[in-house]
Amino acid sequence: MAGVWVLGENREQLFELLSIGRSLADKYGTTLAAFAFQDTQAARDCIARGADRAVVLKYRGQEGPLDVFMPTIVEEVKGKDPDMLLIASTYRLKELAARIAERLKAGLCSDCIKLVFNEEEKSVEMERLMYGGSAVQKVVCLSRPAMATIPPGTFEKAEAGSGPGKEGDVDEIVQTNEPAVTMLERKVREREAKDIREARTVICVGRGFEKKEDIKLAEELATVLRGEIAGTRPVTEELHWLPESLCIGLSGIQVRPDLYIGLGVSGQIQHVTGLRDAKVICAVNRDANAPIFGVSDLGIVGDLYDVVPKLVDELKKGF
């Protein structure tokens, strides 16, 4: 038995992995299986979106680290011998993926952003960024299964009815083993923000803003365009003017909006990596040589403190 297996923490991650998983499974000439954690409906929906088999992994104890599922996944892999395991690159799943790979002595390409099937070798060439995003590393796993973690937002979601479209049963595996880690307390992070990976318009705040209060300029633009605010790493992770979860780029998230507008963003590769799939990229920067203009469809060379209020006024007239 073989197959391509996908594992995600939630429906969105599973649906994204199903789209790349389906195309690889078809090229391998094999089946596609989806593994969901705790959520039977998500597993069922995976069948409608292209999976041939869906498994829901359940645990009767407290919610917490996913390492409790590691022995079962390892045993499933040993028994069914899949060709590939594609796992969402989240904090918890990256840790789980590394443990599974170690147990199986399998090769694992982390934060993989592209997978290309090699017809002759019947293998998959995986690409990941390295040296802070300035180089692309190509990886081929010689061991079996080939494993990759894939950042959420890398692939489009599989649509309902995109696969074989048949009804399928959902297998349930209930864990009984004790987790290695006990969760003592659960605290919701302060400054929790919206998930901007779904936003159609993203206004990105860069270090060109002089102080936190000035972000209201970007918010006004976001309001008139019905968009969401995001930031570069200095603005989110260093200055904490915006939540860290809004950082776009290599160490943040990947977005794929219809429209991205960078305000006072220089456009370093580590940032641009996170927006390469935006349909239209616009930038406002007072430096005509800023690298962001090299990847922009539209650019305004000017001071954002002059340009943005004018832009908002003009857009208000048009809406």
Ligand SMILES: Cc1cc2nc3c(=O)[nH]c(=O)nc-3n(C[C@H](O)[C@H](O)[C@H](O)COP(=O)(O)OP(=O)(O)OC[C@H]3O[C@@H](n4cnc5c(N)ncnc54)[C@H](O)[C@@H]3O)c2cc1C
């Ligand atoms: C391993 C690694 C990972 C990283 N990951 C990320 C990541 O995920 N995301 C990320 O964003 N960065 C990341 N970085 C940092 C990245 O290299 C850049 O430093 C960062 O993106 C720069 O942010 P910025 O454009 O806001 O600031 P700056 O580079 O300081 O640019 C500010 C820009 O604003 C312009 N400006 C200034 N004043 C005005 C004004 N009044 N009007 C208009 N324009 C103005 C300037 O001309 C300049 O171009 C990473 C770096 C490393 C080494």
